[in-house]
Amino acid sequence: MNRYGLYLILTGMLVILFLAACGSAPAPVVTTTVRPITLTPTATISPTPVPTAEPLPDDIVVYPGAQLVVAQRITTGTLYFYRSTAALNGVTDFYTNQMPQKGWAQTSAEPNGAQGESLVYSKDTRTVTLNIVPDPITQAQTDITITVSNNQ
Numbered sequence: 001m002n003r004y005g006l007y008l009i010l011t012g013m014l015v016i017l018f019l020a021a022c023g024s025a026p027a028p029v030v031t032t033t034v035r036p037i038t039l040t041p042t043a044t045i046s047p048t049p050v051p052t053a054e055p056l057p058d059d060i061v062v063y064p065g066a067q068l069v070v071a072q073r074i075t076t077g078t079l080y081f082y083r084s085t086a087a088l089n090g091v092t093d094f095y096t097n098q099m100p101q102k103g104w105a106q107t108s109a110e111p112n113g114a115q116g117e118s119l120v121y122s123k124d125t126r127t128v129t130l131n132i133v134p135d136p137i138t139q140a141q142t143d144i145t146i147t148v149s150n151n152q
Contacts, residue, residue, distance in 0.1 A: 053078045057148065060128055061098045063091050066144055077149035083135065084142045091142045092117045092132050104128065125151045 053071035056062065066082040073079075084091055096119065100106065104121035111117045116133030127149045135141035 053080070056080050056146065057126075059102045059104070059123070060146065060148065061095070061102060063094055063144060066091075074147070077147060080146040080148075082144040082146070084144060085140060086142055088114070088116060088132065088134055088142050091144060092119075095119055095130055095132065099128070099130075122151075127151055 053073050056071070062068075062082060063084050063086060065086070066084040069081045069083050071078065071080050096106075096109075099119075099121050104123045106119065107122050107127075108120040109117065110119075114134070116131065119130040119132070121128045121130070129145075129147040129149070131143075131145040131147075133143050133145075135143050
C-alpha cells in the first residue's frame with residue numbers, strides 16, 4: 001500500500017473517532033426552586049404637586065372659538081396653548097387689533113410668513129408673548145401659544 005492510501009485510511013479513522021466522541025448522553029435535568037422575595041415597605045416622600053395654572057387674565061383676549069389644549073405654569077410665568085380652525089392670517093390680525101384695545105403695547109413682532117408670527121406685548125409689569133403658527137400635524141388648524149410673564 002502506498003503512503004497516500006495509508007494517509008486516507010488514517011484520516012478516515014480519525015474522522016470516525018471524532019464523530020463517535022461527539023455523540024453523548026443527554027444532559028441531566030436540573031430543577032431549581034424559586035423562592036418568592038418578600039419586600040418590606042419603606043416610607044416614601046409624597047410627590048410635590050404641580051401648581052395648576054390660573055385662568056387667563058381678563059385683559060388678554062382669546063381668539064373666538066379657539067379651544068384650550070393646555071394651561072401650565074412654567075418657570076417664566078404661565079403658558080396657555082389654544083388651537084383654532086381659523087386661518088393663520090385671521091388669527092394674527094385679530095391679536096394685532098384686539099390686544100391694544102385691552103391696553104397692551106406691542107413691543108415686537110417677528111413675522112415668519114407661512115410659518116407664523118411671534119408678537120410681544122407689555123402692560124404694567126407683565127409681558128405677553130403670542131406665538132401663532134400653523135398646526136404641524138393637522139392642516140387647516142392654527143396653534144396659539146400665549147405666555148404671560150410678570151417682570152417684577
